Amino acid sequence: MPMLPSRLYESEHTRFIRELIEKRPDLPERQRAARATWWDRDPRTLGEERERAQGKVPQKPYVYQTD
Numbered sequence: 001m002p003m004l005p006s007r008l009y010e011s012e013h014t015r016f017i018r019e020l021i022e023k024r025p026d027l028p029e030r031q032r033a034a035r036a037t038w039w040d041r042d043p044r045t046l047g048e049e050r051e052r053a054q055g056k057v058p059q060k061p062y063v064y065q066t067d
Helices: 012-023 028-038 048-053
Strands: none
Touching: 012 028
16 A cells, blocks of 8 residues: 655755745745736737738638648
8 A cells, every 4th residue: 555645744945846936935026927928818908919910811611621
């Protein structure tokens, strides 16, 4: 029967992240701000909607048909 890890066990990775956040409490907020900058944006706010419309290719009635 394999040994189950102790409930008090803390991995090196968990300890590293916990200590890093203790040293730099602003880190989670900076991560959220960076995510909002690059990922949580609406394409219209970036002015890309026109580019997307120009690059749109009409879809064939049967998408799996080859020419």
